[in-house]
C-alpha cells in the first residue's frame with residue numbers, strides 16, 4: 001500500500017452546524033490533523049469555499065457528497081468538484097454512478113473516487129426492510145464485497161466501508177485500493193448511532209488505509225488531545 005503519514009490517515013469529519021465552528025475546530029486541531037471531511041451539514045453553508053481554504057493552507061479534503069443520480073448528472077457534478085481541489089469524493093456503489101464519476105474525474109490525478117458500499121448505520125434488518133426481504137435473506141458482507149469489487153473494476157480508487165468489513169475487502173481488492181472506514185471508536189468512546197464499529201488499531205489492522213472519525217473528536221472536551229491520541233495510536237502500528 002502507498003505509504004501515508006499518521007496525520008494523513010486520520011480524517012476528521014466536520015459534521016458541525018456552521019463554517020465558523022468548523023474553522024475554529026481546524027484551528028484548534030492544528031498540526032494533529034491533516035485531512036478533513038466535509039459532508040451534507042456544511043456543504044450548503046459554503047462548504048466548497050471552505051474546502052478551497054483548507055486546501056490553500058495545505059490540508060487535504062474529503063468531500064463526502066455520496067453522489068447518486070443518473071450517470072450524465074453525476075459526471076457533470078464530479079467535473080465541478082474537480083475545481084475545488086478535493087482529494088477524496090464519495091459516490092454510491094452503483095455501476096452507472098461509478099462509471100460516470102470516473103469519467104467526470106477524467107485526468108485529475110489528485111481526486112480519488114470512493115464508492116460507498118453499505119452505510120455503516122445499516123443493519124441487515126434495515127437493508128431487508130429497504131429490499132422488502134426478510135433479515136435472514138440479507139448477506140451483508142456479500143453485498144459489501146460485490147459492490148466493492150464492481151466499483152474497483154469500474155475504475156474507483158477505493159471504497160468506504162465499515163472497519164469490520166475491511167479485512168475481507170483488503171484481501172479481495174489488493175494492496176493499492178483505498179479502504180476508508182467510518183464507524184471508528186477509540187476505546188472508551190460511545191458508539192453514537194453507528195452499528196458496526198472498531199477501534200483505530202483494529203480498523204487499521206484489518207487493512208483500512210484511512211479512518212474517518214467524527215464525534216469522538218468533534219464532541220470531545222479536548223478535541224486536539226482526542227485527535228493526538230488517535231494519531232499516536234496510528235503511529236505505533
Ligand code: C5P
Nearest residue numbers: 013118119120160182183212213214215
Ligand atoms: O461521528 P462519526 O465518527 O460517527 O462520523 C462518521 C462520519 O462518517 C459521518 O460524517 C458519516 O456521515 C460518515 N459515514 C459513515 N458511514 C459511511 C459513510 C460515511 O458513517 N458508510
